[in-house]
Amino acid sequence: MTDYLSTGNLPDDYAELAKTVRDFAQNVVAPVAAKHDEEHSFPYEVVAGMANMGLFGLPFPEEYGGMGGDYFALCLALEELGKVDQSVAITLEAGVSLGAMPVYRFGTEEQKQAWLPQLTSGQALGAFGLTEAGGGSDAGATKTTARLDDGHWVINGSKQFITNSGTDITKLVTVTAVTGGTPDKPEISAILVPVPTDGFIAEPAYNKVGWNASDTHPLSFDDVRVPEENLLGERGRGYANFLRILDEGRIAIAALSVGAAQGCVDESVKYAKERSAFGRPIGKYQAIEFKLARMEARAQAARTAYYDAAALMLAGKPFKKEAAVAKMVASEAAMDNARDATQIHGGYGFMNEYAVARHYRDSKILEIGEGTTEVQLMIIAREMGV
Template sequence: MPLDHRLTPEHEELRRTVEAFAHDVVAPKIGDLYERHEFPYEIVREMGRMGLFGLPFPEEYGGMGGDYLALGIALEELARVDSSVAITLEAGVSLGAMPLYLFGTEEQKREWLPKLCAGEVLGAFGLTEPGAGSDAGGTRTTAVRDGDEWVINGSKCFITNSGTDITGLVTVTAVTGRKADGRPEISSIIVPSGTPGFTVAAPYSKVGWNSSDTRELSFDEVRVPVANLVGQEGRGYAQFLRILDEGRIAIAALATGLAQGCVDESVKYAKERQAFGKAIGDNQAIQFKLADMETRAHMARLGWRDAASRLVAGEPFKKEAAIAKLYSSTVAVDNARDATQIHGGYGFMNEYPVARMWRDSKILEIGEGTSEVQRMLIARELGFAG
């Protein structure tokens, strides 16, 4: 089926709205917040009022009644200016709210989704551990049923949106039993913030995404109701694989935005920067570098929109999502490197957005499935055993 990459009038209106917000609201503030490693609460509140956290959810749960393409459009436009803000939205929707929407009970949806869609509360998903991420068999966190409660013990690492002042819950994967062959049965369980025994560590000191909240979590005899189980017992990891498939489209859109932002900043700089009596953009070497950067961003955009269109249409999209994530994350790193080179010494100064983009780009080849994992998934879809 050929892809019509053109946006509908509604999607184009959304794109323009978020573009203006990113340039008028995010851009003037985020540099100082980033250098101080501060979470952008005011920006997040405004995003909530705009309905961005509710984009792909039905109106009956407080959402905007949009789709995953709409979410990707918003993420791309935000990431053209800043990735910390974009990943806060991506994680809040794809990891915080989407598991409840896809697998939660009606009671869980009614309790949590309106607040999550409004941006009043952020949700997080606790999957990764020091010895377990893609390797589900390495999960050490346990949840043992005691009457009408789960008792959770263990730890998680690299969890986004898990320790802000407005974080309301973390959905945690934990071993709740063993299969006949000895492999762990993993379930997903909601742990509200502030639950006794649930400890959130100080924020990590990171290379990039410095205005995004990322923390280590620990669970010491944490008790929550049995009703906090999300979906089927023992199906937690399988459910999260579905979440990751969709999330890769969102990360691809974010990566595309960063790649395009590098083009935006570099074109502007190349027209303004004078060397040897002329703008550096008059040099063919710079023009060719910019042409390559624009080509990469354009192709990455087609990739994530194709995957999103397949998801929205109810068609298989696993391979296309992996391709989009693999390619766009590579493109983001390549464009950030070239943008820094075009800016020269100024590209190494944090006052310039490309320095922030360079610091933010590398994690895109790691988070929500490394580039190696994407290649593995693509090869499997081609018929090769893992």
């Protein structure tokens, strides 16, 4: 993959996928993005379209209903969707890398057969229940508990900011919970919770600054009972396994962020050619030219970073540092480009019907979700041996 760190040099299969998703994003997603954002409504019709295209199954083997592709293919799809609607892009990202991937990576064969065909088809969504009110960046400070009772796990606790957890097609939430150990060294395991299950509640959705068409809820667990065999992976390895999932997910978030950054470039170039001031298009003024050039440079640099991280991951090489670099660089590029794009658009950039206004509201969470910028800096420093 390092031989084609430019979108112009993608192999035919990747290039065709990117074009197909780009056409879908422009013709299906973009026309309804403002409506769903304004109404805070989940885009079921768009999700159904992505399911029909096989996007939820991109990185999974055909034996589990997948498309037989790889994680880089997923990233290309996320980049194209992120250009026009981050809510739709994060729905796909969370459904694949956070919903289905833990089952694929750590599940038993029985669990894979039971869950992956539903999740890879996009007919059902899975969610990733990690974050809690007192444990965001400190995910190891889990307070949710699970104890064994007569062959069942009994789960009590709560989770916060969980994507895809309360839709009509949500069928699974994977939860991290303390299953033993000591207060100083808790044993954290991952457990599959089917939806619906008695005692599990997706509380009312959040009123968010952005990602308004993305489904996000706090969750509560009140004596939720699931079979003992719903343990995902080894007992006590839940936290460590989910850290691996987050490493992969950071590449995906980087790809989404690159899409957002590039979307801001594309909208701004178009606007700079159309909008005139003092007798000529504003793109002819050096102040705007330089701003656009910096925006393009950020997007290209961030794209190279996530391509590099994905190449290492697919080659089976260590990629933790590169994933953190990509996530940090790309999320900052998205936020910086959204700010510049809004400035270029002037008053129109402050109007929600304009895509750059949505990017301005949406992009901030990219610097927070799946590891804040500060967490990425810690990871990078540690991987450097500091």
